Amino acid sequence: MAKQLIQSEEEFKRIAEKEGTFLFFKHSLTCPISQAAFHEFDAFANQHEEVPAYYLQVQEARPLSNFIAETYGVKHESPQVFVIQNGEVKWHTSHSQITEAAIEQHLS
Secondary structure (H helix, E strand, C coil): CCCCCCCCCHHHHHHHCCCCEEEEEEEEECCHHHHHHHHHHCCCCCCCCCEEEEEEECCCCCCHHHHHHHHHHCCCCCCCEEEECCCEEEEEEEECCCCCHHHHHCCC
8 A cells, every 4th residue: 555645534533443553644745854754754655565654734634633633642743753553653753853764663
């Protein structure tokens, strides 16, 4: 499975119910740091198609971004990546800490 853009709370809730473990990325369309982090997320997703990977674009899905922050008790940042496992955040980080290697380390 390649990465998939989602935009609604309903989509996110369905994914969270369906997937045991998945990767989720919050992406800003206007931030150069987010562009670099998205490249790392994308590289991981392309190399590990067995890992469900989803993302949102903050400018297009602010309510969803806020919902995720509130649901998991993790302060909103952008860019931000999460490994969600069995309904809980196993790991998260933001900005330049988002690398393909860091994601791989936390999903192994």
